[in-house]
Amino acid sequence: MRKNRQFDYQPRYFDDKGKGNPYKIETKFDKFRSTTANQRGLKNKISNALSDAKRQGDRNIKIRMAVIIAILVFCFLYIIDFDLSIFFS
Numbered sequence: 001m002r003k004n005r006q007f008d009y010q011p012r013y014f015d016d017k018g019k020g021n022p023y024k025i026e027t028k029f030d031k032f033r034s035t036t037a038n039q040r041g042l043k044n045k046i047s048n049a050l051s052d053a054k055r056q057g058d059r060n061i062k063i064r065m066a067v068i069i070a071i072l073v074f075c076f077l078y079i080i081d082f083d084l085s086i087f088f089s
Helices: 042-054 059-079
Strands: none
Touching: none
16 A cells, blocks of 8 residues: 655744744734733723823824814715804804
């Protein structure tokens, strides 16, 4: 009888050194997020939320978001035929 063939196949994400689980799904930004840390207790959650709120974001994104919201509000007011003359005398 003939012997079975053997192949040297290794999966792409296989770690033969044992430095991690090859089946664990983790995004590349998880280590930079503050929300993925183990947060036990109400005090830790509140302090993390306050520190995230104090952190400055990108100013361009804030301006862009304000413009988009303003356009959507004006479109909604136009659709429902809202009369803006009540604000002006």
